[in-house]
Amino acid sequence: MSTDHVSTDHDPYPGPPWTRPSWTRLSALLVALVQVVGSTAAAREQTDRAALDAVGYALLLLGPALLLLRDRFPGPVVAGVTAVTIGYLLAGYPYGPVFFSLAVAVYGALARGRRRWAWISLGGGYLVHLASSHLLPHGWQRAPGPGPSWWQEAGAAAWLLLILAGAEIMRSRGEQLAARRLARRQAEENRAAEERLRMARELHDILAHSISVIHLQAGVALELIDEHPDQVRAALTVIKATSKEALGEVRQVLGTLRGPDGQAPRTPAPGLARLPELVTQAGHAGLTVTVDTVGTVRPLPAQVELAAFRIVQEALTNVIRHSAARSATVLMDWSSPAGLLLRVDDPGPAAGGDGGGSGNGLVGMRERAAAFAGELTTGPHGGGFRVRAWLPDPAGSGTASEGKRTG
Numbered sequence: 001m002s003t004d005h006v007s008t009d010h011d012p013y014p015g016p017p018w019t020r021p022s023w024t025r026l027s028a029l030l031v032a033l034v035q036v037v038g039s040t041a042a043a044r045e046q047t048d049r050a051a052l053d054a055v056g057y058a059l060l061l062l063g064p065a066l067l068l069l070r071d072r073f074p075g076p077v078v079a080g081v082t083a084v085t086i087g088y089l090l091a092g093y094p095y096g097p098v099f100f101s102l103a104v105a106v107y108g109a110l111a112r113g114r115r116r117w118a119w120i121s122l123g124g125g126y127l128v129h130l131a132s133s134h135l136l137p138h139g140w141q142r143a144p145g146p147g148p149s150w151w152q153e154a155g156a157a158a159w160l161l162l163i164l165a166g167a168e169i170m171r172s173r174g175e176q177l178a179a180r181r182l183a184r185r186q187a188e189e190n191r192a193a194e195e196r197l198r199m200a201r202e203l204h205d206i207l208a209h210s211i212s213v214i215h216l217q218a219g220v221a222l223e224l225i226d227e228h229p230d231q232v233r234a235a236l237t238v239i240k241a242t243s244k245e246a247l248g249e250v251r252q253v254l255g256t257l258r259g260p261d262g263q264a265p266r267t268p269a270p271g272l273a274r275l276p277e278l279v280t281q282a283g284h285a286g287l288t289v290t291v292d293t294v295g296t297v298r299p300l301p302a303q304v305e306l307a308a309f310r311i312v313q314e315a316l317t318n319v320i321r322h323s324a325a326r327s328a329t330v331l332m333d334w335s336s337p338a339g340l341l342l343r344v345d346d347p348g349p350a351a352g353g354d355g356g357g358s359g360n361g362l363v364g365m366r367e368r369a370a371a372f373a374g375e376l377t378t379g380p381h382g383g384g385f386r387v388r389a390w391l392p393d394p395a396g397s398g399t400a401s402e403g404k405r406t407g
Contacts (some may be wrong), residue, residue: 021310031101032064042096050092059088063101070108075117075274081105082121090132099159107167111174118167124158151405203250205310205317210246212240213285213320238284245281271305272297272332275312279330282316289316295334304391307368308342311376314361314386315344324351326382337372339392349386365389 039060043052050056063084070077085102089095102122109118220236279289300308312330319328325346333341362378365387369376374391 003199024068027104028064028067031104032061033063033069033098033174035097036278038097038100039094043094044332046094049094052093055074055333056093059091059093060098063098067101067104067108068103069275071112074109074112074171075114078105078114078118079121080111082125086125086128089129099163103163106163107170110167110171118164122164126157126160134338178239188212197367202311202369204361204364205210205314206246206250210242213242213281218283226319237362242281242284245277270301270309272300272308274309275330278309278313278316282320282328284318286326287316290327291330291332293332293334295336297332297334298393300340300391300393301395302338304372304393307372307374308340308391311365311389312344314365318361319344319346319385320389322351323385324349328337337393339390342387342389342391344387345381347382350385 036057039056040052043049050134052060063081066077066080081101083103085098087099106118106122109121126257128272136378212311217235221232221239224232224235236328275291279291283288299305316330319325323346325348327344328344331341331345333343335341365378366376369389369391372391374389376387376389378385380386380389
């Protein structure tokens, strides 16, 4: 099994080397400057090594030149720089910062998932160095020096291991930073998706209820327009009022999409205080709604009240769409300090045909309840249908099970 990390093979920066990102060019230039200046200075103290000539300086510059390609070919570059570095040393040139380009190439290979290239290149280079020092006859180099030393070889091995360890640490650190950036980006995307879902639920509830009322009143107006044109005015008045309110709520929801310079919503989010308006709208649609309250009414957090309002709104909309009943009962049970129990019943029976719903209403109600650790159940009840929702009160005492046992 390959030890390389999974990575893409295409070059993220296509084009000739001089089109590389500025840091790639600047870092290669810096490495070249350090190697040339440092090796020139080190050569003054190493009289037992071969003097730097045109070939030596070419080797000192070749390694940094290869670094220009490390974004596109990280594996071959680390192998090439290793070969250049070993060639420089075998030629007998002075020791010095020639390993600088090798360290950069190793890190570049590791950072781009080419671990096998890096380890094999360094291991192979070291074996070539050992073989040339201990298997070839002494004196074959231009500047043979005092002879092979195991201490010197151990020092070279330590330097190579240090380069590998440092590059691995930097690679690991880079992966951790990349993982954190990815986690932050995913969290932002999740928050954006949740916000889109929340707005979709809001728009669905607003439009589904309002359009259902408008649709019903438009049908009434069409039936009366010939025989009782004077009664059409009432239906059109309801249509105008309902559409105006729906437009206002849609603007309020879409206002959350505005940037920092956007204005705040002009009206508060719907809550249980607006339940009488909902009852009136349902009455315009021909549905008589009775609201029963048990216990002492108390304020809930705005988002919980909004969820309660939307659940009742969607439940009544479903009665208008899917039931032949012309009446419904809304129960608000405040008897448990742990939260609010909502119940919407209609006596039925179910209306025939397609009610025109999208099928997302029940799902949206469950999501609203679940968003506050509540629950929602729906199903037949007697000859009609029942929607039952439990919404915990964050400031209440006790557990949710207290409210779930009530009603």
